Each structure stands twice: as structure tokens, then as C-alpha cells.
Amino acid sequence: MYIKGRYIVSACALLFIQHVAAAGMDCTKASNVVEKTICANTGLYELDTQMGEVYRQLMKASVETRPQLKGTQRLWLKTRNECAEDISCLDQRYRERLKSLQAQWTEAVAHQPTGVDKEVLDDLQKRIQIASQNDPEFALERTLASLSIKSPETLFSAEPDADQFSDKTHFPKAIPKGVSRSEWEALSATDFDADTALGRTSFTLLDLDGDGQRDLIVETYTGGTGLYTFVETFRRDGDKFARRTPSSDGESIGGSLYSTNDRGANQSVNWISIRGKLYAAYRAGSYGVDRVYLLSPLQINHDVPIIEVRYDYQLRVPLTQHKEDNQKTFKLGPTVHRSLTQALAHVTENQSEASEQGTPICPIPPTATDPEEYYSYGAGYYAIESVADFPVIIGKECHLGRLNNWFGAYSAKDGLYAQMTLRKPGSEESERSYEVKGRRHLAGVSTSIGKFEENDDN
Template identity: 70%
Template sequence: MYIKGRYIVSACALLFLQQAMANAMDCSKAANAVENTICANNVLYELDAQMGTVYRGLMKASVEAQPELKRTQRLWLKARNGCVEDVACLDQHYREQLKVLQAQWKEVVAHQPSGVDKQVLDDLQNSIRAISKNDPEFALERALVSLSLKNTETTFSAEPDADQYSDKTHFPKTIPKGVSRNEWKALSATNFEADTALGPTSFTLRDLDSDGQRDLIVQTYNGGTSLYTSVGTYRRDGDKFTRRTPASDGESIGGVLYSTSDRGANQSVNWISIRGKVYAAYRDSGYGIDDVYLLSPLQVNREVPKLTVRYRYRLSIPRIQSDDDHKTTYKLKPDLHHALAQGLATVEEHTPDTAQERKPLCPIPESATDSEEYYGYGAGYYAIEPVADFPVIIGGECFIARMNNWFGTYSAKDGLYAQMTVRKPGEAEQERDYKVNGRRRITEISTSIGKPGGGAEE
């Protein structure tokens, strides 16, 4: 997560600082020791610029709150000026007030789910239930596809730098196919440098608010250990495109709408339309669960409609297995296949959420040098999801197994693709992997209103 945060914040911070400097103090008119100290210190100057951006944004967004906002800001300025030339004191005052103003900003600009949003949740839930009667495995996928946004879209990519060894890209210099001249003029008037600086970037024009003008979706591959991709949106605003809300802190507000990871998560997005409203249906999956957050694409999403689908699996061990190199196959012997299947049948009773008392999975012999090896399989790896640790009895001996999967990844051919890894306590060199398949069925569908999760941003 750290790498994801570092990449996304750097992109948003670059754009934010470009915007914020327009609201910075005019140092040519510095009138006292406090202002001279701020102008002489780069950090304080940037904090003052951020303060100006957030304050002006609040004044514009909440007319009724202007008198109280002005009053509290005057009191803060008086307290700030008491620091005189003390840089540490000034830094602390700015950071504390910025947090206060940013919290107010979120309250003002955040989208509040309405009655329509709740009706949309009911519609989606009813659609899934109806489809599941005939297709209990892919009811969610089919429901989302049936609601796909059908208006015209145009996608084009940022162009690579002339230097073949550079990772930097830049916005196209000529009008892409499918872009109108009016749209090209607005695109050319908008600064996308912060988006293209981080890596391969694509731009999609699509009407996201049903006003007859196409808005903009910007998708940037950030890379990193978890292969992150971030997506932001811009509203068509007259002769230019404007980020969904003016940035207030350089991070979540007005920046990334959502991000997806291609390693260490199972996340995807469907652009859908229900009851005349457009949503980015952000899906964050795991073993036995799909969480779908309905994000308003051009607003700040502090609380959103959420749909949760839960599954139960019928797990099986294929008799035909692949060798470690996956180039050849072999057939499990009947006794081994039976032992593995018996162990697999206990997965549900060994999943972590059963909250059962911690007990060793295999008997601990007096000769054991590390008793912890008998309680579980051991450390996992972030790119796969550990489902359960359980015992497997093979030839009268107790082995410890772990079932892993790829965060609920599911296909029509194999269903759930998972893996059982088996080892004998104290003998790691005897570790062996076996393929596991599973077919699912929906056991529960629920709805709620809450904070976005996964890589969905506020």
C-alpha cells in the first residue's frame, strides 16, 4: 500500500501545487515580519499557498458559511501572527488549521447518498436475485453487464517521450480520431502533465453526468510492486475540463477516483447507468465475497451505496495435476486423492472467521523443536489470499495444508482457481502443491451505505 500511496499522491500533489501557487501570498507586498518569514521559507510558502486554495474553495462552495468562515480565519491569522519569526510555530499553526479547513471542505463537497441512490441499490439487488435463479455463479457479472453505460466513448493514449529510454509520456500534440474540434480545444486548455508524468496514460471521453457533453476519464499505470493503475475524472466545464473537485490536500480530494491492483488484489470497475445516474461500480473481491461500491464519478465520495454478495463453494481436487513446472501432468493415486479431498472438506470449519479456539492442527511430538509449526502453515505472501490452514492425514501421518486463492478470481472453465500446499511439520522440503477447483453459489446479498473501500477513494 505504501508504494500505491507514494505514486498516487505524487501525481496529485504535483497538480495541486500547480493550482495552489496561484493562491499563494504575493511576497512583493509582504508587510510585516511574519509575512517576510513565510516568503523566506519554501515549506511555509507552500503551506500558505495550500491554505489559500482550500480557503477560497470553501468560500466559493458554501456561501451561507462565509461569515463564520471569515470570522474563524481572522482569529487564526491573529494567532499565527503571534509566532512572528518562529518557523516551527508558524509551521504548526498552518498544519493544524489546514486539517480543520480540509475537514470542513470534505463535509461541504462530499456527495451525500440520496433516495435515488438507495433505489438504485434495490434495483441492482433485485436484478442479481432474478438472474441467480438461472445462473447462480455469474449473476453479479451479468447484472452489471446488463446495466453497462451505452453512450458514445472515445479513447486515446498519451504519447511516449522522444527519448526511448524515458518512462515519461505526454499529452498528444495532434487531435486523436473520434475527438471533436470543440473537445480538442477544451482538452488543449487543460493541464494533464501530472497525469502523464508517472507512466502510460489513456484518456476516455464519455458523458458521465447526462448533460450532453462528454467528460473525461484519465487512467494512469503507476506500476510499483502491486502493479497499480489509478483512475481520475474531469468534468467538462465550458472551454476546459476540470478535475471532479478542486484539490484541497493534494491527495484524495479531487484526485484519484479509484485505483486497482493487478497483484495482491482482485479489483475491477464496470461503468453503469441506473435510473438515469452514472456510477463507477467498483468491485473489490476476496474468497467468498464481492463488495461493489457505486461511486459517483464527478463528485467526492465520502459515503456510497454498497452491495455485498457472499458465496459458498463446492471445492474439489482434480485427479489430474500439473508438475511443479506446469509442463507435464500426472494422476493422483486413489489413496492420496482421498486424503486430500478429506482435508479439503474441512476448509469451512478452519477459516479464520470461525473464531474457534487456537489448537495445534497436528499432534506435537516431544521431540519438536518449534511447536508453532504444528499450529498453522506459516507466513504467507501478499499476492495470494490464504483461505484456511487444516490437517491432512496421508498414510497415517499428519500433514498441515493451506488453501490459497487469488482473491476470489473466478472463471467459467475452472470456477475458483485455488491451490492447496501441503507440508509435514518440521520438514519444509517435503512441501507439495496441488490444484483446487471450486464452483460457487450465492448465499447472501446485502446492501448498505458506507465509506468506499478497497482502492476506491473519498
């Protein structure tokens, strides 16, 4: 994933990568063509450093598997050496091995859900079901809000750079309001340069482990096509704050607790307390479903408790539609309105996304020059979610229809805001769009333990 010219790897991918000089190959002892090639190439040398650090940390974290790990590393070195002076080959070998070791390390050190976590899931499921009896639209939101952490918090922001065109910010030079002297001394002893260098940064002091001392949440907005924000946590550790994961060389967000995507996703986080445990309840929405991942805020998360809330919708096409400028309106004719309404009957909770059809959506005429375009509406757009493709019959003509929405985004005033787009296959007529509204009600709640998945491209 690229953000503002930087390459950011997935969460946990940079957890133990330190400064290049800290653990790199000793090039004064390079004894073969492969080692000499690595030492002569900055990129390969950095990859060797990164892999060596993750390998050492994995050896510490997984004592039982050390013999097997040593064996696989020796085998990998043989395959690496087959590349000889081929830089591209070496680069690929290192990246593949680094990815494998990082995955093994994550498995070895990640927090494993306990019996309490499973009790929390059962408790949440019951609370949501009870809340749905009075509010079937917002049972999840009301439940999470009722569990919000009650301990006091203090929020302050990093200061902008003197260069008005710079994205870099700086940790405050003066003690912010609401920060105690002890907290300020601990904050001053902690290095936040890697976070603030990437964009607008805010800091929240909040007790995340119930020990009576406030910990730290660091939120960094990096922008990019997805308007990304990365969040990492720091535990209060005596006279300083200790990052949940060790930072990397200038790219600390690689080990973030979570990230949110404000264009091309529908995500939010509630900090909740239940059964004596604190969680970052990370909600990822899409059409017909909200998934909430319960993240332990100061630990590595891999397999986590998950609540899934499913919805059914009552969809309708408003008679009064807005024009493209969103200022003027127009009314649909009865024939078109009836056709659009009938087409919505094709959309059910089982059609969660548009896909290739086994049969054409619209009949293929003998004169068709491109029969394939009758099977699917076509490519979608990353910022909106394609729900389903279906036929729309207006008069005697068949049009390809698609229902889009903004990943289940929902409000009390407007409900689900969606859009039906139409195009006529085999024609150069421009696409037409119509507003679709929907009200939802809770259809089911289920629980599971599974892998934490945030942004699909992470």
C-alpha cells in the same frame, strides 16, 4: 504508498493542494522562531502551503462549522509552536493536521446518497437475484453488463516520449479519430501534463452526466508493485474540460475517482446507467464475496451505495496436477488425494481469511523447539489471498495446510482457481502445493450505504 519513486497519498488527500507559491506563508513577515524555521525548510513550507489551502477551502465549504474550525486551528497553532526549531516535530504536527482537515473537507463536500440511490440499490438487488435463477455463477456480471452505458464513446491514447526509457507520455498533437472539432478545442484548452507525466495514459470521451455533451475519463497506468492504474474524470465545461477535483502540483492522481491494483487484488469497473443515474460500478472481489461500490463519476465520493454478493463454493482437488513448470502433469495417489479432499471440509464460507488459532492446528510434540509454528501456517504473500489454515492428515502425520486464492478471481472455464499449500511443522521439508478447483453459486445479496474502500494500502 510508493509508486516508481513517487509518494502518492490516498484519494481526496491532494484535492486542493496548489502550487507552493500560490498560498504559502509570507516569509517576509516571519516573526517568531517557528515561522522562521518553516520558511527556512522547503518541506515544512510546502506542508504549510498545503494545509493553508485545505483550511481555506474547508472554511468555504462548511459555513456552519466555521467558529469551531477557527477554534481548533488556534489550538493547533499553539501545539505547533511548542515544537520551536524541532523540524521533525513540526513535520509531524503539520501532517497530522493536514490529514484531519482533509478528512473534514471530504465530509463537507462529498456527494451524499439520495433516495434515488437507495432505489437503485433495491433495483440492482432484485435484478441480481432474478439473474441468479438462471445463472447462479455470473448473476452479478450479467446484471452489470446489461446496464452498460449505451451512449457513444471514443478512446485514444497519449503519445510515448521521445526517450524510449521514459515513462512520461504526451497528449496527442493531432486530432484523434472520432473526436469532434469542438471536443478537440476543449481538450486542447485543458492541461493534462500531470496525468501523462506519470505513465501510459488513455482518454475516453463519454457522456457521464446525461447532458448531451461527452465528458472525459483519463486512465493512467503507473505500475509499481501493485501494477496500479488511476482513473480521474473531467466534466465538459463550455470551452474546456474541468477536472472532477482540482489538480495538485504534478500529482493529480492523488485525487483520482478510483484506482485498481492488478497484483494483489481483484478489481474491475463497469460504467452503468440505471434509473436515470450514471455510476462507475467499482467491484472489489475476494474469496466468497464481491462488493460493488456505486461511484458518482463527476463528484466527490465518500459514503456510497454498496451491493454485496456472497458465494458458496464446491471445492475439489483434481486428481491430475501440474508440476511447477506448468507443462508436465502427475496424478495424486489415492491416500494423498483422500487426505487433501477431507482437509477441504475445514474450509467454509465463514472462514474468509487465515488467522491466529486459539489452539494448535497440529498436536505439539514434547520435542518441539518452536511450539508457536504449530498454531499457524505462517506469513502469507501480498499477491494472493490466504483463506484458511487447517490440519491435513496424511497417514499418521499432521501437516499444516493453507488454502490460497487470487481474491476470488473466477472464470467460466476454470471456475475458482485456488491452491492448497502444505508444510510439516518442526521439519525442514520444503513446502508442497496442490491445485484446487471450485465452482460457485450465489448465496445472498445485500445492500448498504458505506465508505468507499478501494486498495487497503491507499
